[in-house]
Amino acid sequence: MKLLWLQSGGCGGCTLSWLGSEWGPLFATLADAGIEIVWHPSFSEASADESLDILESCADGRRDFDVLCIEGSLLRGPAGSGRFHVLAGTGRPMIEWVKLLASRARQVVAVGSCAAFGGITAGGVNPTDACGLQYDGTNPGGLLGAAFHTRGGLPVVNISGCPTHPDWVTETLLSLARDELGAADLDELSRPRFYTDALVHHGCARNEFYEFKASAEKNGDQGCLMEHLGCKGTQAHADCNLRPWNGGGSCTDGGYACIRCTEPGFEEPGHPFSITPKVAGIPIGLPLDMPKAWFVALAALSKSATPARVRQNAKTDHIVHWPRPARKP
Amino acid sequence: MSRIVVGPFNRVEGDLEVILDIADGRVREARVRSSLYRGFEQILQGKPPMDALVFVPRICGICSVSQSAAAARALAGAMGIKPPDNGRIAANLIHAVENVADHVTHFYLFFMPDFARDCYESQPWWHAASARFRAVTGAAAGDFLPARADWMRAMGLLAGKWPHTLTLQPGGSAHPLNASGRLRLLRVLRDFRRFLERATFGDALEAVAALASVDELAAWAERHAESDFGLFLRASRALNLRALGHAGVAYMSYGAYEQEGGRWWPAGVWAGGPALLDPARIAEDVSHAWYADAAEPLPPLRGSTLPVADKQAAYSWCKAPRLGGEVVETGALARQVIAGQPLARDMVARDGGGVEARVVARLLEVARLVPAMEAWAERLRPGEPFSTEGELPAEAESVGLVEAARGALGHWLTIRRGRIHNYQIIAPTTWNFSPRDSAGRPGALERALAGIPVGQDGKAPVAVQHVVRSFDPCMVCTVH
Numbered sequence: 001m002k003l004l005w006l007q008s009g010g011c012g013g014c015t016l017s018w019l020g021s022e023w024g025p026l027f028a029t030l031a032d033a034g035i036e037i038v039w040h041p042s043f044s045e046a047s048a049d050e051s052l053d054i055l056e057s058c059a060d061g062r063r064d065f066d067v068l069c070i071e072g073s074l075l076r077g078p079a080g081s082g083r084f085h086v087l088a089g090t091g092r093p094m095i096e097w098v099k100l101l102a103s104r105a106r107q108v109v110a111v112g113s114c115a116a117f118g119g120i121t122a123g124g125v126n127p128t129d130a131c132g133l134q135y136d137g138t139n140p141g142g143l144l145g146a147a148f149h150t151r152g153g154l155p156v157v158n159i160s161g162c163p164t165h166p167d168w169v170t171e172t173l174l175s176l177a178r179d180e181l182g183a184a185d186l187d188e189l190s191r192p193r194f195y196t197d198a199l200v201h202h203g204c205a206r207n208e209f210y211e212f213k214a215s216a217e218k219n220g221d222q223g224c225l226m227e228h229l230g231c232k233g234t235q236a237h238a239d240c241n242l243r244p245w246n247g248g249g250s251c252t253d254g255g256y257a258c259i260r261c262t263e264p265g266f267e268e269p270g271h272p273f274s275i276t277p278k279v280a281g282i283p284i285g286l287p288l289d290m291p292k293a294w295f296v297a298l299a300a301l302s303k304s305a306t307p308a309r310v311r312q313n314a315k316t317d318h319i320v321h322w323p324r325p326a327r328k329p
Numbered sequence: 330m331s332r333i334v335v336g337p338f339n340r341v342e343g344d345l346e347v348i349l350d351i352a353d354g355r356v357r358e359a360r361v362r363s364s365l366y367r368g369f370e371q372i373l374q375g376k377p378p379m380d381a382l383v384f385v386p387r388i389c390g391i392c393s394v395s396q397s398a399a400a401a402r403a404l405a406g407a408m409g410i411k412p413p414d415n416g417r418i419a420a421n422l423i424h425a426v427e428n429v430a431d432h433v434t435h436f437y438l439f440f441m442p443d444f445a446r447d448c449y450e451s452q453p454w455w456h457a458a459s460a461r462f463r464a465v466t467g468a469a470a471g472d473f474l475p476a477r478a479d480w481m482r483a484m485g486l487l488a489g490k491w492p493h494t495l496t497l498q499p500g501g502s503a504h505p506l507n508a509s510g511r512l513r514l515l516r517v518l519r520d521f522r523r524f525l526e527r528a529t530f531g532d533a534l535e536a537v538a539a540l541a542s543v544d545e546l547a548a549w550a551e552r553h554a555e556s557d558f559g560l561f562l563r564a565s566r567a568l569n570l571r572a573l574g575h576a577g578v579a580y581m582s583y584g585a586y587e588q589e590g591g592r593w594w595p596a597g598v599w600a601g602g603p604a605l606l607d608p609a610r611i612a613e614d615v616s617h618a619w620y621a622d623a624a625e626p627l628p629p630l631r632g633s634t635l636p637v638a639d640k641q642a643a644y645s646w647c648k649a650p651r652l653g654g655e656v657v658e659t660g661a662l663a664r665q666v667i668a669g670q671p672l673a674r675d676m677v678a679r680d681g682g683g684v685e686a687r688v689v690a691r692l693l694e695v696a697r698l699v700p701a702m703e704a705w706a707e708r709l710r711p712g713e714p715f716s717t718e719g720e721l722p723a724e725a726e727s728v729g730l731v732e733a734a735r736g737a738l739g740h741w742l743t744i745r746r747g748r749i750h751n752y753q754i755i756a757p758t759t760w761n762f763s764p765r766d767s768a769g770r771p772g773a774l775e776r777a778l779a780g781i782p783v784g785q786d787g788k789a790p791v792a793v794q795h796v797v798r799s800f801d802p803c804m805v806c807t808v809h
Contacts, residue, residue, distance in 0.1 A: 009367050011805050012342050013390020013492040019434070020481045020491065025471045037465055041339045045442050045464035047794060048335045055337075075367070083638045085365045088346035089336025120387040124376065127368030127636070163390060163492055219503040219716045245490035247482030247517075254489015254496045255503030259383060261493075272377040274495075317505040318712050 001033070001177040002065040004058055004101065005040040005111075008085050008094045009121045009130050010072025013163040014112040015042050020246055021166035029170060033177045038065050052089050059100045067176060068105035070098060070133055073114035073121040074143040077129035084128040095143055098133070102144055106152040107176055108133065109159060111169055113261055116158035116191075118142075123267035134158070134190070138264040154183060158190045162261035167243060168195050189264065191237065199288065200233035200251075200258045203241035212306035213299045214314035220255060223314025227283060230274045231257035234287035238262045330357065335789045336364070338797060340439040342391050343804025345762075347774075347797065348644070351783055356793075359771070359778035361762045363647040366619070369809045370634040373752040378404060378721055378744050381752065385740070386493045388754070389806045391434075393492030394427040395733035396806070399740040399754075403729030405499035407744060408719030414589075415715040416501015418705050419487060421586045422514075423497060424731070425702050426483045428585075429521075431734035432661070432691045433529070435801045436557075437462075437473040440688065443794050444564045454563045461560065469528075469557065476524040483517045486510050501716035508711045518703050525699065529692070531556030537696035541671040543679055546689065558692055562685075570684040573781070574796035576773040577681065578656045580663035581606060581760070583739065585732035586701075593701070594668040594732070598657070599677075603667070608730060608739070610653040613755065616767035619643045626651060626766070629741035629753035630726055646808040649763040649772060650755045658682075658773045659736030659760045660800060662690035670697075683777075684799040691734075691801065723747045733757050735801040756806035774800060 007015070019026065019042075030037070039046060039054045046054055057063035074095050075084040082093025090097070102108050110133045113119035118137055121130040132142045134156040140146035149155055157176075159168050172192050175181035187196050201210070206224050209215065215227035225231035233241070236258050240250045251258050259273050260266045271277040277284045286295050309321035336346035346362040369388050373381060385400045386393040398420065405411065412420060442464040449455045461469045484491035489504065496504045506514065522534060530537050531553045540546050550562035565571065583606070584596030598604040612626035620643075621635035637643075657663075662682055665673035672693060676686040721744065729740040736757025743751040763772035771779070777796050784790045 007344070009365065011387050011390040011393070011492075013387065013393060016390040016393075016492055019438075019474065020478050021474070022478050025474050027465050027470050027474065039339075041337070041344075042342065043438065043465050044339055045446065047339045048337070048789060051337055051339055075365075078636065078638045081638070084367070084636070085344065087337055088344045088362065088364045089334055089338075120384060121367050121372075123384065124372030124374065127371040128366065130367070162387065218718055219498050219500060220505050220714070244485065246485030247479075249485030249489040251489050251495070253485075253504070254487075254494055255505075256489065256495035259495075273380050273383045317714060317716070318507060 001035050001067060002038045003035055003067045003069060003173070004038045004065045005069040005071065006094070006098065006101070007041050008070065008072040008098070009075045009128060010112060010114040010119070012042070012071070014071050014169065017163040018166045018169050021170055022247070023167070026170070030173070033174050035173055035177050048089060055097065058104065059097065061104060065104070066106045067109060067173070068101050068107070069109045069111050070115045071111040073118050073130035073132060074098060075128040075130050076143070077127070098143060102133070102148070102150070105150055107150050107154060107157065109157045109172060110134070111159050112164050113160045113162045113266065116160045117264035119162055120267045135264055154186070155190050157181070157186065157192065160189070160191055160262040161238065162266070165195070165240070165243060165245060168192065187237070191262070195239045195243070196237035196262065198237070198239035198242055200236040200238050200240045201287070202239065204233055204252050205241070206252055208310060209314050211302060212310050213303045214306050214310045217315055220317035221315055222317065225252060225257045226276065228276050229257050230259070230272070230276050232260040232285060233258035235285055236260040236262055331787070333783070333787070333789050335793060340442070340798060341802045341804055343807065345797070345802065345804050347778065347793065349778065349789060349793070354782055356778050356781045356783065359775045360644055361764060361772060361774050362645045363762065363804055363808045365804065366636055366646040366808050368634070368636065370752055370754060373749050376749045378407070378742070378749050381742070381749065382495055382498070388809045389803060390492045391431055392427070392733040392735070392738070392803055392806050394424050394488070394494065394497065395731055395738050397494065397497040398424050398731045399729035399738050401497045401499050401729070402731060403727045403740045403742040404721070405719065406727035406729065407725035407742065408499055408721055410500055410717055410719035412501030413714045413717055415505070415709055415713055416717065417587050418709055419502035419506065419715055420497055422702055422705055423484070423488045423494070423502070425586065425698050426480070426487065427491065428734040429695055429698050430477060430480060431801070432695050433473070434477065436688070436692065437469055439801070440798045441469070441561065442467070443791060443798070446791060448791055452564070452567055454560065454567060457560055458564060461557065472528055476521060480517065480521045483514055486514050486517070498716060500718055503716060505715040506709060506711060511706060511709050511711055514706050515703065518699060518706060522699050525695065529557050530696065531559065534696040534700055538693065538700070540693070542675045543672070546672060561688060565685045565688070570795060571680040571686065572683060573792060574684040574777040574799055575681045576658045576777045578658050578773055578776065580666050581652060581657040581659050581737055582664045582667045583730035583732055583737045585664060594664050597667040598652070599663070599666045608728065611739070611755070612651055614649040614651060614766035616649070617643050617764040618645055618648045620648065629739065629755060630743060632741070632751070632753040634753070645764040647759055647763055649766040650760055651766060656763070656770055656773055656776070657760060659757050660687060661694050661734070662687050663736065664732060665690045665693060684795050687799040721747070733806070735803055736760060738806070754809050756803065756809065758800065758802045758804060758807040761800045762802055762807055
């Protein structure tokens with residue numbers, strides 16, 4: 001499987017995250033799966049006119065390639081010209097290159113929330129008219145249009161995340177190379193279900209605090225981050241707390257809220273990222289599929305049942321009460 | 330006179346085009362074009378100030394923590410708070426993990442593969458370079474990537490993940506390390522030291538850090554020719570890279586790694602001798618950048634970012650920052666020269682600081698940083714606070730100056746009515762790869778490329794690749 005990778009209106013962080021791949025040397029993993037890198041902006045020897053030759057021959061059909069990976073959002077501005085990113089050495093807007101190459105590719109993969117939905121670059125006033133390959137925020141469309149399907153039959157595969165976990169990228173590519181990624185393996189937003197069938201909440205080390213609504217109030221507190229500090233782990237599709245980051249971490253392990261970075265539109269939550277919006281003291285953003293009345297009732301009940309150990313640990317930065325061994329009967 | 334357009338330039342983190350005007354077989358003038366604009370400074374306007382901590386790391390996937398650190402510092406300044414000891418040490422560690430990773434990633438993946446190119450086939454060191462450093466397939470990548478992934482476990486421990494952590498806060502670190510986490514951190518540091526001492530240097534880090542002169546480095550290179558650094562020095566000497574790629578401008582550093590009594594590597598300017606840095610003398614010129622013109626170069630606190638894509642005189646999305654009107658170079662070499670590291674000073678005194686000096690300074694920093702990090706980790710006190718709280722005023726002006734791996738990074742923040750009124754960023758490669766200013770003064774890379782001989786085939790010589798990458802450019806930071 002021949003892989004062509006281009007970057008546009010993003011930070012390159014999905015590639016850098018990918019380089020942190022564990023489970024064996026990354027390039028060997030790809031070689032073992034028969035994945036050959038035709039060109040990648042961070043890895044390839046070919047530069048300048050050498051890389052231009054590669055891109056031109058891929059675009060005009062002289063060179064075969066299978067998978068087109070796009071990292072970074074697609075910049076349509078100013079005024080539809082695409083000139084906020086003219087691919088260096090070519091005088092041609094990147095969005096034109098992407099459209100052309102996408103029409104030639106057997107599969108197209110959006111690496112990261114920028115390429116998938118527009119992402120952080122589409123934040124604020126979206127000065128560059130940034131969008132994703134097949135989505136403009138939550139709206140289908142984007143650069144390639146809602147009806148776009150590749151020669152391989154799939155829509156754009158959206159590996160959302162800001163950044164993506166190394167394994168999300170690797171395992172998507174391995175699945176494609178093995179011809180094991182079909183329409184049924186993608187969710188409603190065309191994300192590979194192997195990581196979006198889970199919620200960030202699943203496996204969160206703060207779960208006991210969540211159960212009792214014993215909440216953190218300031219940086220470093222050990223309690224649940226949902227009630228006060230903006231955490232959206234119960235609403236975000238990703239296995240971040242089941243599949244550790246960088247050896248064993250995650251956002252919630254790192255002491256900060258899940259900002260729902262795998263979801264379209266995460267960049268504009270409508271409130272400060274680290275403050276939970278509430279109405280009458282109740283968080284607006286409730287767990288994804290939980291009836292509000294039940295949530296409120298259970299929260300009230302569990303709060304009143306909170307063990308002193310959990311309540312006190314929630315508001316401190318280290319364990320002050322540990323689970324004591326049971327007394328002998 | 331003829332013109333060569335070089336691009337897309339890869340292994341530079343982002344997109345870059347270099348335009349070379351050739352006369353008499355040499356580069357007469359170079360113009361450096363940053364070809365991507367995203368508009369973070371516009372995106373941030375009107376946001377709640379603390380949201381900067383979400384947006385700014387996403388300017389750059391390789392300097393992510395540096396961007397967070399600059400924002401945290403600017404916000405802390407506005408709040409008037411300082412992190413407790415643990416918070417200061419944890420922030421230094423998190424930042425150093427990224428900076429070390431960036432240095433070695435640059436060396437192994439971005440810079441060295443150019444020596445494996447077939448154009449060097451006749452060189453006696455080529456077989457070794459090709460086997461070890463060939464892009465993607467070379468043995469070094471198989472060796473280095475797992476070591477790098479293990480190193481990044483320090484980020485999992487200290488900051489949850491990398492890139493794009495929110496652990497760095499104005500008041501310190503949101504993630505207090507417990508005793509077990511601290512022990513694991515020490516194991517990670519030790520493990521990476523083993524990789525460096527085995528593969529990169531073939532020598533103790535302390536021995537490399539103690540190299541004090543160009544002559545000592547030459548003698549060291551003879552004894553450690555088999556190490557990766559030794560292989561670089563062999564190739565560099567054969568190609569005379571110490572004489573290539575001088576910018577001939579002053580060096581500037583904001584200073585790095587906060588200690589109790591100031592920064593470990595101090596802020597300053599070096600123009601043949603030491604000088605004090607006055608950040609108030611920084612201003613950005615937009616005469617050759619695609620932005621609305623200002624009457625004069627503006628200091629960043631009063632700076633503006635209004636893109637004008639069809640501005641005739643412009644050729645880059647990069648502004649031209651100047652210090653007191655002058656071009657400066659920033660990066661590891663600048664930091665070490667200003668910090669007084671004797672080898673860095675000697676390299677600059679004897680050869681003026683070209684391609685080789687920049688690469689040596691980077692690896693010298695790695696050799697200095699990892700032992701320092703081991704000492705810092707020993708000083709963490711699990712159970713004591715890692716963070717303090719503060720309140721943002723509704724009106725404030727504040728500055729966050731830090732050092733990313735590739736040089737001086739500054740954030741200038743203005744808060745009005747509790748919201749971000751203005752947010753201006755000057756990144757390391759904004760300094761190094763700036764276009765001309767209104768006085769026609771070329772940026773540091775534009776100077777460093779002038780005079781390079783081109784090949785018979787009329788194509789850009791591989792020397793251009795070496796010079797550009799010797800700055801360890803980060804183009805996504807440059808324009809942001």
